[in-house]
Amino acid sequence: MMTFLAYLGAAIAEIAGCFAFWAWLRMDKSAWWLVPGVASLVLFAYLLTLVDAEHAGRTYAAYGGVYILSALLWLWIAEGVKPDRWDSLGVAICLVGAGVILLAPRPV
Template sequence: MTLLAYIAAALAEIAGCFGFWAWLRLGRSAVWLVPAIASLSLFAYLLTLVEVDQAGRAYAAYGGVYIVSSIAWLWLAEGVRPDRWDVSGAAICLLGAAVILWAPRTG
């Protein structure tokens, strides 16, 4: 459930942020802000579904998933193929997120 919530949250956040990007940087209509705001609200809700007791830890681990999702967006939505540095950096971040989320804790 946690991984699905993170992936859905990343898609919602990227889509919402892109709505603002399209409005401010690409000269699109302000109407783009309506789905952007809805998408960012969905993002915030989805992070509450993560199965972890501390919000800060959920947000920190989410950062790695967001970075990987952003690199995927770069390739799939913007048509820019990630280079080895993009892929290496994203892998390091995802590993860090896994450590934060699933490290054994003693209390």
């Protein structure tokens, strides 16, 4: 459960940080949007270090599924575009893959 919460917090922080850059460069917002954006990206990186995994690469790979889910939730909540059935199927596939990567039994 703690792993999922760390991943979820990291995903929210990453999307918010990236959105700040998007807003500045694509929506003509003030460069001041970059201040919370950079702070959010620092928080994102920190939160990924809280995941109890032996290798960073597996941590990042498994995080990808949660990130995709969070990005589609952002699409729906922040941008007002409801994900379609293909988005939902894609998220389900990614979450299964993330679970396999993170939870597979490995020799010690």
